[in-house]
Amino acid sequence: MGELDADHLDRTISWVHNSDLPDPTPWLEAGQLLLTDGGQFAGQTPTSPEAYCLRLRQRGVAGLGFATDVIHPEVPTELIDACRRLEIPLIEVPGTTPFIGIIRHVADAEAADRSARLSWTLESQRALARAAVRQDGLRAILRTLSSRLGTWVALFDAAGRPLSLPGIAEVPASVEPAVVERARMLLRKSTPASIRVAEPHAATLQTIGQSGRLGGVLAVGADTPLDSAHSDLVESVIALASISLEQQRAVSDARLRVRTGVIELLLAGRAEEASRSATALWGRMPTPPLLAGQVVGFTGSQSLLDELELSATAEPGILFFAEREEDLLILVAREGLAGVAELLQKHDAAAGFAELHRWEDLSRALAEAAHAAGQSSEPGVIEFSAIADRGVIGMLRNNGGPLVARRMLAPLDQLAPAHRERLLAAATAWFAANTAWDPAARTLDIHRHTLRARIDELGELLGLDLSTFDGRAQLWAAMELSSAGD
Known part of the structure; x- marks a missing residue:
């Protein structure tokens, strides 16, 4: 059958049907295995194997079982070639093997699978119930889901932020940005919805809560779409998570109010x-x-x-x-x-x-x-x-102080540059001498009356009374903070 045989033979068979009709497809469903004695390929008007296989392929039949030593001693070569071209698995069934035995075997396997899934579902639901009554109910529920599905689980709050879930497998780094983006997209819609994130490391996302009051998003790692049993478990978790989030929100609000009360008592x-x-x-x-x-x-x-x-x-x-x-x-x-x-x-x-x-x-x-x-x-x-x-000046420097200082010193910009610099130099020397006149005048090599005149002129121009501590402090701070005073 070629290189694709292994993949095709791994297909899941939903049921087994037997027929020798030239066109059995009206009675078939996709995924079924068809058994035949090959009567349609014998007689005066045999069915074309090519046309027959094409109809099976279009119907989505999982495979064709052909009984030998009943009507045909071996599988017809034309049928083998047609199945190969159309990639339909062809199984030779010896005449000693009754079709009813194959059908019964598949029925038993399906019944066992249903029983196993039912047992798995019941045990999973019991595990969820046990987790729900724990003190950390929500996280215990999510840990149970992660364990039962054997995959990672993530929970996002109503703002789209991932909640901390210690003990649960984390979202793989390669898919995390896509999962976060899709979770926030679902929350922005404000209506219940689900969505799948494609490869790599695919995931299924489902909102939690009612329309207009979404409490978050649950994301579950799944390389293939969840089957019915797994989907039922996720739905149960979402229902429990919705209740838990509502309860936690009410408890959290109450605890926050108590916390606020504690702070008020302290104050x-x-x-x-x-x-x-x-x-x-x-x-x-x-x-x-x-x-x-x-x-x-x-x-x-x-x-x-x-x-x-x-x-x-x-x-x-x-x-x-x-x-x-x-x-x-x-x-x-x-x-x-x-x-x-x-x-x-x-x-x-x-x-x-x-x-x-x-x-x-x-x-x-x-x-x-x-x-x-x-x-x-x-x-x-x-x-x-x-x-x-950094001190008070440092604080002022980082909070708009230089702008205010330059505004205070702006009247000096109307003076000739040389005169402006003389006044500022006089103030600088005066402050350096702790506003003592004689030492400052000697530093500038001018008479102290000249220094007084310059300081008085400066105070008048700036609207400051430099005979007071307040006026002197404001001038000193303005010169420290402005670029002109650097």
Whole structure:
């Protein structure tokens, strides 16, 4: 039969049918094995083997079994040639082998397969039921699905972000971008739907939840479309996942409200009550010294909150977080900061952190953290101490100070360049001498009355009273921040 025989002989046979009709195709279905004694190829008007095989090929017959030593002593050569050309598997059936025996064998095999699939389905459903009542029900359900199907499983939240599923085979790197893209595409449609991702490492994706309220997407690795038993299992998982996600969302919302209450107690100076409330739910409240963090204008990524919850549960004395108004607040021990930074980067969020040595300073620490967060241009963590080390001028330089300084000094631009430089040089020497007149005048090699006149002129041009500390401080800061004062 040639090189394609092995592939063709691996076809699944749906049933076995026997007929000697010249055209049995009206009674056949695709995937069936046809048995014949070859009566149609004998007699006065024999059927053309070529035309006969062409009809079988068009019908999608899985193969042809030809009985020898009944009507024909051997398989007709013309039939062998026709089957070879049309790539139809041809099986010689000795006359001593009854067709009914072949049919019974296939029927028994099909019955055994149905029984095995039924047993597999029942056991899989029982395994899902056992997983559903565990404390980590959703993840246990997905681990069971992955184990029963022998493949990877991924779950995406309503924002299209993959949820952390420890203990479950991860999405292969080669297909991950396509799976993430298709998951987000399904969520954007906001209606229940499913889709397959093609090779390599194909997958089936199915939305979770009702139209307009999709809770996420379940992705299951599958090189071929899922059969009925596997599809039924996936549907069961989706139903359980939908319930679990809704329950988790309600529980998560309640826990978040408690977290917010704990932070409010801390800010109100009631640290003991806050600690008791947190300990009752999470085991232990982190205590100072800590780093107090703030994500300003938190957009509400459920995936980030889920992963923070996992981290906080795993390390109750290290991490605590809460939403407050429009911000996400994070309290973390120094040793846990790297893990928090990794999570924030993963979710494109930036947080400022400030040192917190006692609960009474929480409000101040959060204000410092909020300021630090405003200085960050990239996801991750920025500490207020790094900003404070640059000093007030450094802070002003990074927050529009040079623009304000140049605006303050703009009246000097109307002067002749030489005169402008004389006035600025006078101010520079004056400040260098701590605003003492005689040392500054000697530095400039001018009379102190001349220096006074230049400083008075400068103050008048800029609208500053340079006899006061406030006026002098503003001029000094403007000269430090402007390019003219560099």
